Amino acid sequence: MNCCKGAPQIVAQREVTPNTLCGRLVQLLHNRLSPNDLIDGHHPRVSDRFDGLIDIERLPRGGPNASRLDRMLQTDRLEYLDRDDIADDVKEGIHRVWDRVGGFLHSHDHLARITLAEVSDATEPRILELGAGPGTLSRRILELSPGARTTVTDIDPVTVAKLAATHLGGHPRATVRIMDATAIDAPDNAYDLAVMCNSLHHLTPTRAAQVFAEGTRVARKLLIIDVIRPPSILLVPHLSMILLLFAPISWPYAHDVFITFLRAYSPSALRALAVHAGCGIELKLRRTGFQITVAARVRG
Numbered sequence: 001m002n003c004c005k006g007a008p009q010i011v012a013q014r015e016v017t018p019n020t021l022c023g024r025l026v027q028l029l030h031n032r033l034s035p036n037d038l039i040d041g042h043h044p045r046v047s048d049r050f051d052g053l054i055d056i057e058r059l060p061r062g063g064p065n066a067s068r069l070d071r072m073l074q075t076d077r078l079e080y081l082d083r084d085d086i087a088d089d090v091k092e093g094i095h096r097v098w099d100r101v102g103g104f105l106h107s108h109d110h111l112a113r114i115t116l117a118e119v120s121d122a123t124e125p126r127i128l129e130l131g132a133g134p135g136t137l138s139r140r141i142l143e144l145s146p147g148a149r150t151t152v153t154d155i156d157p158v159t160v161a162k163l164a165a166t167h168l169g170g171h172p173r174a175t176v177r178i179m180d181a182t183a184i185d186a187p188d189n190a191y192d193l194a195v196m197c198n199s200l201h202h203l204t205p206t207r208a209a210q211v212f213a214e215g216t217r218v219a220r221k222l223l224i225i226d227v228i229r230p231p232s233i234l235l236v237p238h239l240s241m242i243l244l245l246f247a248p249i250s251w252p253y254a255h256d257v258f259i260t261f262l263r264a265y266s267p268s269a270l271r272a273l274a275v276h277a278g279c280g281i282e283l284k285l286r287r288t289g290f291q292i293t294v295a296a297r298v299r300g
């Protein structure tokens with residue numbers, strides 16, 4: 001389902017070149033192994049002339065022209081976090097480990113700064129967080145920016161009830177709400193920025209495209225932060241490493257991280273989702289340990 005009127009178009013696409021040797025090597029490998037996944041942004045290939053006419057629900061996580069191997073390395077299996085048959089304390093445990101790993105890697109701080117950089121022109125930015133989970137990103141944003149106002153949301157009522165019971169619930173610059181990122185209950189341009197962190201891969205392509213449409217409707221910019229989908233040939237060793245590292249700490253966490261990488265959208269898939277949203281969305285893609293996507297509607 002297209003959410004906006006008008007001809008789907010890709011207005012811009014760009015990625016930064018990594019500045020570490022390791023980053024460059026991974027990028028080189030990625031270019032060689034996933035030739036349909038534009039990475040340098042300067043030479044769109046024939047395969048990138050995607051016209052938005054594919055069956056979006058069947059969009060491969062590796063993009064419209066993903067290799068056969070890449071298509072094999074994806075799954076419709078849900079994470080425990082998305083399953084109704086999984087106990088709340090298991091889900092809470094996954095959020096807890098997720099939070100601790102983020103703290104250990106200093107990624108909360110890194111991601112909060114990336115988010116605030118997108119609204120550096122506003123002294124009192126209005127920020128909507130979608131799929132907030134434990135709310136760590138919003139908490140850090142409020143600490144770092146004395147003027148920021150956040151609306152902290154998630155689709156899961158239990159998660160939101162727990163968020164409301166934290167200090168975010170009583171914070172003078174925060175509002176905690178249940179919200180579905182695919183059908184945002186807010187007027188057009190209500191926010192400076194909508195941010196969704198580590199959550200887009202949870203959604204099917206149809207719903208992910210709706211996030212692009214809705215996020216860019218209610219906010220000047222939509223920032224999507226998610227894990228980087230590794231090149232298919234590296235996925236198997238990558239997934240093995242995840243199991244080895246995390247299964248001894250927490251099986252449910254290892255299970256969800258494993259599925260996360262199989263469901264992660266590649267840059268060309270993200271572009272296809274934005275095209276499918278059909279609102280004349282401009283995309284800027286870059287990588288800083290995470291896949292960073294900034295989407296905005298080209299407003300006439």
Ligand SMILES: C[S@@+](CC[C@H](N)C(=O)[O-])C[C@H]1O[C@@H](n2cnc3c(N)ncnc32)[C@H](O)[C@@H]1O
Binds near residue numbers: 136156202
């Ligand atoms: C892995 S957690 C990410 C939590 C947090 N953003 C972080 O980075 O730690 C994914 C969250 O997305 C939420 N979610 C899934 N589908 C959603 C939707 N359609 N709208 C809003 N939130 C959604 C889930 O309930 C879950 O809390």
